[in-house]
Amino acid sequence: MSNKRKKQVTIYDLATELNVAPSTVSRALKDHYSIGKATITAVKELARKRGYRTNILASSLRTRESNTIGVLVPWINRPFISSLIHGVEAAARESGYNVIISQSQDSYDHEVANAKTLFSSRIHALVVSLAMQTTDYEHLEEISSSGTPVIFVDRVPSTLDGHRVVIDNVRSARLATQHLIDQGCRRIALFKGASHQIIYHERECGYREALQANDLRVDDELILTSDHLTLEEGNRLARQLLQSPHPPDGIFSTNDNAAVGAIKCARELGVAVPEQLAIIGFNNDPVCEIIDPPLSSVTHPAVEMGRMALQQALRVANAKMPVTERRIELETQLVPRASSLRRR
Incomplete structure (x- = not known):
């Protein structure tokens, strides 16, 4: 041949x-x-x-733009992110656009490099969920100031204005923590990501609000920060707490991966879930129904967030007049399962 x-x-x-x-x-x-x-x-x-x-490249060189939307996310192998990408891609296809996806692997340096590469590809707009390490947004400001719309989704900047699609993280975390309190938990630990990422700061605020509303003391030793909120990190953080002199009777993890790690750790240490340790996660990933016991969680409308981000990107990119910056906030729901249900 x-x-x-x-x-x-x-x-x-x-x-x-x-x-x-x-x-x-x-x-x-x-x-x-x-x-x-x-x-x-x-x-x-x-x-x-x-x-x-x-010849898409030749066409873009003539028009100075393309029909391609850039998508920059932390990890493409996380269920929440893959669902978000699905929403972006589906909405883009319906509108006659293509999608280029790039992952930062939660690295600021990778995010900067990937953003520049996408911009050099003459993308029509950029949809971004920030890397865990990102605290400076100059690379994204440069793209936005050039006239290419930048839409933030889920992990959004704390000090940079812009179009964004988010959930009410404070309310969602308050619901999750209150659920554990309603199940009889009094020493509730929190697994969170870096506090400079506003979603984790807001979820910590919701956690604290729920404790304070129920006259429960906020113990900073029960608030643990994870680099990437992986299953392995969840296992390590849970082991650290469960082997301490005053272990928690509940854990609220701000993602499901780390919560699953906590369940596995409890099993390894002979701690009964939920009788001795009630656990709830966040995102409602498919793993929630696979792990034993099934993991309670909070829904995170990833597909709809992706669709809304893409639609907003096109509204801004194709508008003949400047579009006022807009915050789109979607609803979440508590999904109780056996990992936290002590009272049925």
């Missing part, structure tokens, strides 16, 4: 075969009003037969 690449068919090849001008072929492929229906049909039929593909 020959490995020689076949010559790519161009607009000029189609024009020569049809004996029309290249500009006529170009307009026909775009259903331009100036081209007759018969010519459009003939051009598209020949393009299909010859395997013609639009």
Whole structure:
């Protein structure tokens, strides 16, 4: 079998075969009003037969933009993020746009480099969920100030204004903590990400508010910070607490991965869940129904957040006048399961 690449068919090849001008072929492929229906049909039929593909790069160089949306997220292998990407991609496809996805792996340096690469690709807009390490937003300000819309989703900047799609993290964390209190927990630990990320700061605020509303003391030794909130980190943090002189009787983890790690640790140490240790996570990932006992959680409307972020990106990118910065806030719900239900 020959490995020689076949010559790519161009607009000029189609024009020569049809004996029309290249500009006529170009307009026909775009259903331009100036081209007759018969010519459009003939051009598209020949393009299909010859395997013609639009040269997206050349088109973007001419128009100074593309029909591609950049998506920059911390991790593509996390269920919440993959669902968010699904929402972005589905909404983009419905509107005739493509998506390029890049992950920072929670590294600020990777985020900066990837953002610059996406911008160099002449993206139409950029949808961003910040890396855990990110505290400076200059790289994103530069893209926004150039005229390319930047839409923040979930992990959003604390000191930079802009379009954003979020949930009410304070209320959601308050609900999760109150649920544990309602189940009889009095020493409730919190697993959270870096406090400079506003979502974790807000979830800690909700946790504190619930404790204070129930006249329970906030013990800072029960508030533990994780680098990435992985299963392994959840296991380590739970072990640290459960082997302490005054272990908690409840854990609120600000994601499900770390909560699953806590359940596994409790099992390894012979601590009964939920009888001795009630646990609730956040995101309502599929793993919640697989782990034993099933994990209580808080829903996080990832797909809808992705769709809304994409729709807002297109509204801003395609507007003829400046669009006022908008905060879109979606609802969450508590999903109680066996990992926390002491009182049925």
